[in-house]
Amino acid sequence: MSAFIESVRAALRTKRYSLQTEKSYLAWIRSFIRFHDLKHPTDLFNEEIEQFLSHLAMNRQVSAATQNQALCALIFMYKHVVKREITGLKYSFTKKPRRMPTVLDVQEVSTIIGFMKGKYRLIAALLYGSGLRINEALRLRIKDIDFTNKTVFVFRGKGGKDRYTLLPQKLVEPIKQQIEVSKKVHKRDLEDGFGLTSLPPSLIRKYGNAAKDTAWQYLFTSSTRCEHPHDGYVCRHHIHQTAFRKNLRTAVVASGINKRVTAHTFRHSFATQLLLGGTDIRTVQDLLGHSDVRTTEIYTHVIGSRFSGTASPLDNLAY
Template structure:
């Protein structure tokens, strides 16, 4: 089904509108799943009833999260709006509200313990997450040109919401980053010697900066260990390290550190924001560093601090 003319049409619409490769894979998955769930009927012959039945199946039988339900709904809305050319009206199903949860954060001792069980590029990725408040994809898609040692800043290009922003570059990470850049440059030179060495660029950037394909500044700071075929344009390139590779190393480090909390790459971002506020950083500055459009998103972190510093004693503490 993936190679069917209809699915190729879906992929073309996604790429024409410059959706990311991750969104493309997710949307293609949900469209295929929707079609198979409905006995391979063509989406043009289906409508609200079939969509509602599919989404209810995900919620009840598959017990998927609110975020997953919303992603499936967005994929189907895209399918009907841009491929079938029909807007879905009166759907008896809306975006599921995500439960509001206080984020899990790590203290300095826990972060240090995890760092002791990471090394090389994996230690540096974790240090960037905690030291700069980056999301994991933002860290993995950093390019050499994005690191400015003079102004001690890092450019986050095309981050969440397709926004560009700057964040701080910690003094402690300058030397490790410089060492990592030397390794990338050496690896890039080997690729050039093999007749390769092209950077992996999105189609829009490829058209604009085609001459920059082989410049080392456009190489990923954390390149993959293997060259691959570019998913859009078919040339041989070196993509960035996959998030699952870091997640696996992080999970091993957390287990080795004997930390009972559920720790993911995003936990470091939460810990970054909380630690800045604990140290007296203005919440507007934290908002800017995190790249939040709405201050209300950032305001979750003072609640974390408040829970810790309320100073309220439990009645059991007064028992003699």
């Protein structure tokens, strides 16, 4: 069965899927095969797919998004590897419930960031100050910071879109200090005969030794070198999301703030604070990298601008 899994991996890489998607899809496909006692997918049809999806919903009680991801993985496998279209399934993609994002006020942000230290504090400040997603912040390279124009360049954000966003003045010096840390790490790598940064698949053949340039190094470099998962060369990647999440969780607990705070909460808070400060919604849309302004409009609901000037009837009641 490992040969089949490798054929799925090859198809994913041919289609230029991200490494994270590759890992997720392969995990779901392995789970599907194990659920059916290691039968080959060519011998499994709609009924078996429906049984697996029912198992996820009923026994494992996964979320709608997780169930959709599993279905996407199976559809990809059958379409591109088994070469069979999946039609007539009793299951369709589950609609995710629309939830209002959790946001923090200025004092809450200040308190949480105050309990964070070092590079993790700087990452949190970038999430809030520039409206970055966590993976966008971790993938920043030295060349992406423009101190002259006070901008941060986001390369291939969600949906593969490039964009510029704000570089807060307060972060200029901390980022310069972090760049010096990355330069020192890079210098040691070069002295050890390495120095290549991690690049998207196949770009190493385009850039070659240019990938050793300081400008290409990650702002938040990993503490260890690794083998590139696609191209096999030894490189240095950025720090992992889990390291930041652990530090953030510790800070939230220490702050005593009773909200569910994730890395993305800082991005939500960035958007709401801009709108509260009078920034027009189109500008906020561009800074966040949203394709549709309707996605950005959810923040107007969060801050209650739709109800501006509307008094509750209870406030007029004498009791």
